[in-house]
Amino acid sequence: MSEHDPAILDASVLDELRASVEGDRSFVVELIEAYLADGAAHVDAINAALRGDDAEALVRPAHTLKSSSATLGAMRLAGTARELEMIGRSGSLAEAGEAAGRVAEEWQATSDALRAWISSDSGA
Amino acid sequence: MTQAGIALVVDDSRVNRLVLARQLTGIGLEIMEAEHGVEALELLRAHPDAIDIVLLDVMMPEMDGYETLAALKGDEALRHLPVLMVSGVEELDSVVRCIELGATDYLTKPINPRILQARLNASLAAKRLRDLELEYLEQQRVLTQTIERQKTELSRFLSPQIAQLISSTEGESMLAGHRRQITVAFCDLRGFTRFAEGADPEEMLGVLGEYHRMMGDAITEYGGTLEHFAGDGVMIFFNDPVPQDDHVERAVRMAVAMRDRFRPLSASWRKRGYELGFGVGIAVGYATLGRIGFEGRYDYGAIGNVTILASRLSSQAGANQILVSQMVAGMVEDLVEVESVGELTIKGLSRPVSASNVVGLTERHAATPR
Numbered sequence: 157m158s159e160h161d162p163a164i165l166d167a168s169v170l171d172e173l174r175a176s177v178e179g180d181r182s183f184v185v186e187l188i189e190a191y192l193a194d195g196a197a198h199v200d201a202i203n204a205a206l207r208g209d210d211a212e213a214l215v216r217p218a219h220t221l222k223s224s225s226a227t228l229g230a231m232r233l234a235g236t237a238r239e240l241e242m243i244g245r246s247g248s249l250a251e252a253g254e255a256a257g258r259v260a261e262e263w264q265a266t267s268d269a270l271r272a273w274i275s276s277d278s279g280a
Numbered sequence: 281m282t283q284a285g286i287a288l289v290v291d292d293s294r295v296n297r298l299v300l301a302r303q304l305t306g307i308g309l310e311i312m313e314a315e316h317g318v319e320a321l322e323l324l325r326a327h328p329d330a331i332d333i334v335l336l337d338v339m340m341p342e343m344d345g346y347e348t349l350a351a352l353k354g355d356e357a358l359r360h361l362p363v364l365m366v367s368g369v370e371e372l373d374s375v376v377r378c379i380e381l382g383a384t385d386y387l388t389k390p391i392n393p394r395i396l397q398a399r400l401n402a403s404l405a406a407k408r409l410r411d412l413e414l415e416y417l418e419q420q421r422v423l424t425q426t427i428e429r430q431k432t433e434l435s436r437f438l439s440p441q442i443a444q445l446i447s448s449t450e451g452e453s454m455l456a457g458h459r460r461q462i463t464v465a466f467c468d469l470r471g472f473t474r475f476a477e478g479a480d481p482e483e484m485l486g487v488l489g490e491y492h493r494m495m496g497d498a499i500t501e502y503g504g505t506l507e508h509f510a511g512d513g514v515m516i517f518f519n520d521p522v523p524q525d526d527h528v529e530r531a532v533r534m535a536v537a538m539r540d541r542f543r544p545l546s547a548s549w550r551k552r553g554y555e556l557g558f559g560v561g562i563a564v565g566y567a568t569l570g571r572i573g574f575e576g577r578y579d580y581g582a583i584g585n586v587t588i589l590a591s592r593l594s595s596q597a598g599a600n601q602i603l604v605s606q607m608v609a610g611m612v613e614d615l616v617e618v619e620s621v622g623e624l625t626i627k628g629l630s631r632p633v634s635a636s637n638v639v640g641l642t643e644r645h646a647a648t649p650r
Contacts, residue, residue, distance in 0.1 A: 169390065176393040177302050191295045216292070216341035223339070224295040226368065227390060 162231035164262070165269035169229025188270045191224050198224075199263045202240060206249060206256045214244030214252075230266040233259070285332035285404055286310045290320040290348065291366065292340045296389070300335055300366070303393050307400065309333075317343025321351055328357045332407055333400065336383070338367040338374045346378060353382040360410050362403035366391070439499075439506045442580045445521040454521055455580070457570035462517045463531040463562065463608070464587050465504070466594035467495065467538065469512035470557030476511075479554065487549060487556070488512065494541050502534035507581055515591070517582050520569050528564050528611045535560045535602045536616070536641055542600070557599020562608050563589040585629075592626040593635055602638040609636040615645050 174184045201217035204210075222237035239255045287309045289300045301311040312331065314320035317340060324331060334352070338345040345365060352358045365378045365386040375386045384403045387396060427447070435443035445451050469475075469491070476484055488511070495514055499506050503524060504516040516534070519527035542558040549556055567584030593603040601621075609618050618636035625632045 172390065173299065176299075176391070177306065183302055187295055187298055190298055194294050219339060219341060220292045223291075223337075223368070223389075224293040227293070227295050227299060 162235055164230065164232050164265045165273065166229035166231050167273065169227075169231075170273060173228070185274055188228065188274060191228055191230075192267055192270065195221060195224065195263065195267070199259060202237075202256075202259055205244070206252055209249055211244045211247050211249050214249065215241055218244055225266070228270065230270070233262040233266045236262055284308050284310065285407075286312060286330055287400075288312045288314060288320060288323060288331045288334045290314045290317065290334065290340070290345075291337040292316055292342075293337075296337070296366075300391065303391060303396055304335075304400075306393070307397050309400070315342075316340045317345065317348030317351070320348055324352065324358050324361070325355075331361065333403055334361055334363045335366050335387075336363055336378075338365055338371045338378065346374060346381070349378055349381050349383055360407070360414075362407050364399060364403060438580070441503075441505050441522050445580070454569075455571040457568055459566055459568050460520050461527075461564065461566050462519045462569070462582060462586065463527045463564045464567070464582065464590035465516045465518075465531045465535055466561045466587075466590045467514045467516070467535070468559060468594055470559055470599045471555050472512040475554050475556060483552075487554065490545055491542075494545060495538060498534050498538045498541065502530045502537070504530065504534055505580075508579065513594075515587070517567075517587075520582070521580075528608055529615055531562050531564075532602070532604065532608065532612045532616055532638060533641070535562060536638060539600055539602060559594055559597030559599065560602040561590045561593025561595070561597055561604075562602065563587075563593060563605040564608050564611065565589070588628060589626065589633070592628070593624070596624050596626075596635070597637075603635045604638060606634040606636070614642070616641055 170184060173187070174181060177183045198217040198221040202214060202221070205214035205217070218237045218241035222234050222241055225231070225234035225237060236255050236258050240252065240259065243249060243252045243255065285308075287304050289297050289304070289311055290313075291297045291300065292315055297313050301313065304311055309332075312323060312327075314323055317336075319342075320334070320336070321343075324334070336345045336348060340348075343351075345367075349363060349365075352361065352363065359382070362384040363378075363382070365375050365383045366389060367375050367386060368389050372388075375383075379386065384406070385399045387399060431443060431447050434446060437443075438446070445454055475487070479487070491512070492509065492514075496506075499516055502518075503522070504518055505520060505522075507515040507517055516531070518524050518531050524530060538560070539558055546556055546558070563586050565584060565586030567582040567586050569582045570580070571578045572581035572583065573579050589605055593605065597603040603621065604612075604618065617639045619639055620634065620636050622634070623632035624635050
């Protein structure tokens with residue numbers, strides 16, 4: 157991981173999100189919980205597609221995970237998911253190994269950071 | 281301030297749908313959600329009038345925003361719906377394609393709520409305008425349909441020219457009254473009163489029906505305006521409301537045609553025991569034309585000496601005579617052969633008038649019927 161890698165969690169994105177709903181923290185918490193639930197399923201689906209060498213099955217969960225992650229400021233995971241989506245679209249998983257290795261680890265780190273945001277008084 | 285409406289949010293990410301839904305409800309919209317294009321189209325087709333705007337993610341599995349938009353714009357019932365494309369920054373090329381395909385506008389993620397509101401308002405305003413326009417067009421269509429039906433009905437009750445006149449833009453001034461030279465033809469049956477006394481009502485209506493049908497065809501053929509039927513009496517005028525340069529000639533030709541067609545009719549009636557003859561009076565002159573009558577029952581009619589003269593000539597005509605005034609005779613001398621019947625004393629006119637009977641079309645004209 158280099159210094160130039162995007163942050164696991166860009167808290168300013170969450171702050172903006174919160175500001176866009178008149179500072180309703182509970183809404184942001186609700187979003188994070190939805191993300192954690194859906195994201196876990198997407199990560200499972202990504203892993204299943206990689207194990208099964210099924211490029212087509214990789215595209216959809218990778219795309220959705222990318223999109224949701226970006227919305228919550230989970231920038232590093234969004235980038236990895238994007239790579240996986242493109243690999244899936246290429247039709248061959250030959251180059252997936254490196255990104256595949258990162259996705260589970262980044263998902264864990266992202267989940268931890270988001271849970272920490274909830275339990276902290278960030279923006280509270 | 282946005283007026284209430286329903287927005288359909290189409291995005292594969294639940295997190296993104298939640299964010300958009302929250303921002304949209306915050307500005308007064310109700311929300312429907314779809315996970316991808318296929319689901320969105322199903323919802324739209326099930327509720328084509330309920331949804332006011334679509335927020336469409338560009339990149340989606342199953343059916344992406346581009347395909348969804350194309351399907352939407354290809355559907356007659358949905359193509360007027362405003363569609364806001366919602367895209368990531370890296371998808372701007374696709375957004376351009378979507379705008380070309382008919383998307384109203386686009387938003388980039390993360391969504392700035394103020395830009396969202398501004399674009400929504402603009403799109404919804406356009407939608408409302410479009411809805412009003414559709415409503416107006418529908419009213420217009422119903423109105424036009426009603427007017428067309430009324431015109432059709434009017435033309436059954438009135439002479440087609442008069443029905444046309446009533447529905448036209450210059451109708452009001454024409455109906456209010458105007459003065460014009462016209463040719464008037466009065467027709468009636470000799471022996472009708474005696475026949476009416478003796479015959480069954482059904483028989484009489486049958487005979488009148490045959491007679492009126494024959495007359496009606498000839499009137500239409502020569503472009504006459506039927507002023508009224510009164511039993512066996514029929515008044516027709518020419519040169520109004522539609523101007524006709526050859527109005528005198530038309531009236532005379534029509535009368536000759538009627539007399540020719542009357543012969544076989546009268547022959548068949550004779551076999552049934554009825555002796556009926558056909559008489560016509562024709563005069564030309566100025567009359568005042570327009571709406572005549574009273575509120576609740578108006579006719580389009582002509583008033584003037586010309587109508588009186590034609591009527592009197594008709595009552596003086598013997599069976600199968602077409603009596604024309606001296607002026608008419610002078611104007612059609614090239615067309616028909618006439619024989620003078622001398623001077624007639626006409627009730628209501630101080631001086632006797634010269635009249636002629638039309639014997640028939642001259643040989644040259646007989647060969648070329650209208």
